[in-house]
Amino acid sequence: MNVDLFGFQLPADRIALRPAVPRDTARLLVLDGAATRDRTVRDLAAELRAGDCLVFNDTRVIPAQLEGRRAARGGEASGARIGATLHKREGTRRWRAFVRNARRLRDGDVIDFGPGVAATTSARAADGSVALEFAGDEPVDLLLERAGRMPLPPYIAARRAADTRDAEDYQTMFALAPGAVAAPTAALHFTPALMARLTAAGIGQATLTLHVGAGTFLPVKAADTADHAMHAEWGRIDPATADRLNGVRDAGGRIVAVGTTSLRLIESATGEDGRVAPFEGDTAIFITPGYRFRGIDGLVTNFHLPRSTLFMLVSALMGLERMQAAYAHAIGQGYRFYSYGDASLLLP
Known part of the structure; x- marks a missing residue:
């Protein structure tokens, strides 16, 4: 596909330079099939169902x-x-x-x-x-x-220097395994209080590890998606987690990835039969419209850069026209974009 199809104009003042405080007060744009709802991250439990399972990336950002x-x-x-x-x-x-x-x-x-x-x-x-x-x-x-210093994304680092706040702000509450040079930013919105509400609502959680590389910020220079070489990142899904995710689906629940990193690793580990297998190694999976999702049923994610591989991924999940309209809505309604910005819940 022509990479220019994934472009859009974003006013510079919509790029968030700091996260919401508290983190779970960030806004949440819900795309549920054809429906669109403006919520906050604190409303997430009401937007999911008992038996669903959120999957978090437990990588920890290093001063890279x-x-x-x-x-x-x-x-x-x-x-x-x-x-x-x-x-x-x-x-x-x-x-x-x-x-x-x-x-x-x-x-x-x-x-x-x-x-x-x-x-x-x-x-x-x-x-x-x-x-x-x-x-x-x-x-x-x-x-x-x-x-080392905390590796803030280029679109933030170009506007302000990293400081002591970023050492905490740019780390999720799930961060355990050191090795990432960029945060799995969708999980930045989660707090212990929010996790307690999700647990009380019968929504489960699981973790995997994918060490996010600096290649996630590299621009797509090719004119056609077929000519883009995706960067590789190391990830692991242990046998117990694979069994847990398969059990969620067997019981009628949905697997909802928190972040594109979790999604990419689950899809890398899932066979044509929809079963998640244990995984350890590199993945360079590149998801564009036309891809058939096998391992996930939904995604919590932030708002992504134009012409980026991540905007291509969400367009593959929800449809390009749907995502173009959703981003236009988000811009018009004042949502904050990128790593420290607001979130979306995508349920195809």
């Missing part, structure tokens, strides 16, 4: 943005300044990263990211990313805590 300087080469007074955003773990000490000023790097260069934090570069990939091998014996997670 690093600033440093390349070691000087012969004749240089000092090395070039280098910015790196970690993308995907490839080993105990090795991460793939998107690098600012990458043209100033060669394989084997050493980047000093601060006190006791250095990495050697190698293996530039087709997507432009570079491998960083961190020096020393300390766990890389400790090095990142020392030298």
Whole structure:
């Protein structure tokens, strides 16, 4: 499909720079079949049914943005300044990263990211990313805590710097497994009080892990969706969770993914028969209109960027014309967009 079909105009003042406080007071646009309702996230229990199950991503965002300087080469007074955003773990000490000023790097260069934090570069990939091998014996997670910053999305970082509030704001209440460089933002709206209301209404919950990579923010440069190469991310659904999700469906309940990350992993793990299998490994699933959903029955998600793979995904779930009309409604009604913005509940 032509990527331009997924474009729309968003006023700049609709990009949320901070989350709602409390988190569950964010607005919720409900698309239930042909019906459209304006609600708040606190109303979610009333929009679902007893026996439904919400599926959350328990990945934890790490301080994945690093600033440093390349070691000087012969004749240089000092090395070039280098910015790196970690993308995907490839080993105990090795991460793939998107690098600012990458043209100033060669394989084997050493980047000093601060006190006791250095990495050697190698293996530039087709997507432009570079491998960083961190020096020393300390766990890389400790090095990142020392030298890294919270990786806010580009559309927020361009308008304000990350601060101490973001360390909490950009983390969900389910965050357990370190490894993401972007938050599964639909789950940012959930609070203990909201979870208690959902449990009281008979709505279950399950968790999986998908470590969101920086590739989620990469623009679609191809003119046609068929020519876009989707980034890969690592995920896991354990056997007990797979059994639980299959049991929900067997009992007549619906599986409602919280976030496109949860949705993509469930769909990657679901066979043609609609059964969810245990899964561990990379997924690069790219969902566009025409895709037949097998593993999920609904989605809670934020409002996405124009021409993005995520807007393509929600258009596949609800229909392109339906989503274009829904986004026009959201813009007209003053909904807040993107990672810190409001939410939608999509029930095809």
